[in-house]
Amino acid sequence: MSEPLSTDSYKGVRDFYPEDWARRLALFAQMRETLALWGYEEYNASPLERAEIYEAKTSEEIVRDQTYTFMDRGDRRVTLRPEMTPTLARMVAAKRRELTFPLRWFSIPNVFRYERPQKGRSREHYQLNVDLVGLPEGEADIEIVRLASEILKSFGAKGTDFVIRMSSRTLLNAACVAAGLTGERAKNYLHLLDRKAKMTSTAFAAAFVALGPKKDPLELIANASEDPRVALEKKKLLDCIESLKARDISNVVFDPSITRGFDYYTGIVFEVYDTNPTNPRSLFGGGRFDKLVALWGGDPIPAVGFGMGDITLADFIETHKLPLDTTSGKPQLYLGTPRASDIPAAQSFADTLRAQGCRVFVNLTDRALGDQIKDAVKRDIPFFIAYGADEIANNAVRMKILKTGEEAGLPVSEIPTRLRSGS
């Protein structure tokens, strides 16, 4: 015999036991419900992607160090998707002639990053991706930001629980150009800006001066009248923010340090932060990527969207103690059998209930009835019916509510409604 295998899961990934998976499903169900109300359709794709699609326009850091990339047996370079947006862009590009734009699409893919596991970060997580494809800046941006807010609110969050920080890549780019920063130096400036909050002001100033700018982009944005392009882009962004505020999104602010890590963003970028002082971190974000689809040829197709990870969302729900109903798939009724020989009849009785949508668990053991009740309690099944010779003979059952201990006879036809009402 060889050594026993390890029961540990692979480093940095999670096993989802039924209880864990029920929580994920509850998250996903709430997302799907909200998105359906807004007319969004769900799509999906394989986690395996051609490696090349991450190399053109996404952050180099990710490709170099943070993806699972390998050669398959046919010498193709394969990557486990680190994010969904390039896949979305590829799928849209592939069928650009037959799709009906604008597209309102979402997906809840698992995505992979090879990096050191840490709080809120593992090597695989599920990430809701919501995208609105085929419309330029304006109402599309507003819908996406509102939807991001709406999804958090659908979990019971209040507007004071989070803040939406917005900026614009076009504004930042215009300010960089006006400040004499172009190409690599502009890109480096954005990365520096992204880190600003974590740096001391002197360290930031030193790194900034090292880039050799003629002016300070942030000052240009503050005094936008100095440059007409900056002024125009700033007005567009502020107008967008004002529109959101006018439509009940009061927790949105302009924050020029929001840049987002990916290079493919072209217009608005936003990031949603938890306002809880013990955990004031970024929850998720998104932005506009008008040139990504054109990487596969043809004219650009404008798009805007966001991605929301399941781990940070679950943490958010946990820290704010928001309720999450995880009972939707659980059995509602435990059918106990006084004798093991009653099992076939109990299954047959269960079938009539199942046909009416009742989730019924039938005992298959020869345990004593009292132990079966204990078993039902332990499994968190709310109702119990003993089904044996007496019930068959009298064609009548008594249903027990395990929480209260009450037990009463009732017509079989009433069982489905009682199970649904839960009492």
Next chain:
RNA sequence: GUGGUCGUAGCUCAAUUGGCUAGAGCAUCUGCUUGUGGAGCAGAAGGUUGCCGGAUCGUCCCCGGUCGACCACCCCA
């Protein structure tokens, strides 16, 4: 990729300066009898102290390595 903290039963934790057969609670299972409960009582099972090596008369305890978890960086979701 860098640095720090930590690995003892399924879980939460004990174990005297390095010294008897590594303990407890919870959870699990079996009884307290065969048509109705979460309690109680009795009992059982559960461990190569993450793994490998070293130092020592002797190690859960010291040292090195390795794997893993957590935390802070880096970066990002």
